[in-house]
Amino acid sequence: xxxxxxxxxxxxxxxxxxxxxxxxxxxxxxxxxxxxxxxxxxxxxxxxxxxxxxxxxxxxxxxxxxxxxxxxxxxxxxxxxxxxxxxxxxx
Numbered sequence: 108x109x110x111x112x113x114x115x116x117x118x119x120x121x122x123x124x125x126x127x128x129x130x131x132x133x134x135x136x137x138x139x140x141x142x143x144x145x146x147x148x149x150x151x152x153x154x155x156x157x158x159x160x161x162x163x164x165x166x167x168x169x170x171x172x173x174x175x176x177x178x179x180x181x182x183x184x185x186x187x188x189x190x191x192x193x194x195x196x197x198x
Contacts, residue, residue, distance in 0.1 A: 108133060108135045108136075110185060113135065113136065113139065113185060114182065114185050114186065116132065116133065116136045117136065117139065117140070117178045117181050117182045117185070118178075118182065120132070120136070120140065120174065120175075120178040121175055121178035121179055121182065124171035124172075124174035124175045124178070125171060125174075127140060127169065127174050128169070128174075139181045140174065140177045140178055140181055141177075142181070143176075143177040143178075143180040143181045144169065144173060144174070144177040145173060145176065145177065146167065146173060151177075151180065154167065
C-alpha cells in the first residue's frame with residue numbers, strides 16, 4: 108500500500124474510529140492499527156486480536172478512544188517520513 112494512502116486512511120480512522128469496526132478497511136491499515144493498539148499501559152500490539160476477531164465477544168471489543176490513539180500512534184512515524192511528507196505537501 109502506498110505510504111500516502113496509508114497516511115490518508117489512518118487519518119480518516121483517527122477522525123472516525125468506528126470505521127475500524129466496519130471490517131471494510133484495507134487489511135494493511137487494520138494491521139497497522141493492531142500493531143499500535145493498547146487497552147491500557149501494556150506494550151503496544153499486545154491485544155491486537157481485539158481488532159481482528161471474526162466473532163464479536165471472542166475478545167474485548169476495542170474502544171473508539173483506543174482506536175483513535177492507535178491510529179495517531181501509527182501515523183507519527185509515517186508523517187515524519189519523506190514519502191508521507193511529499194503526500195501531505197501535495198494536498
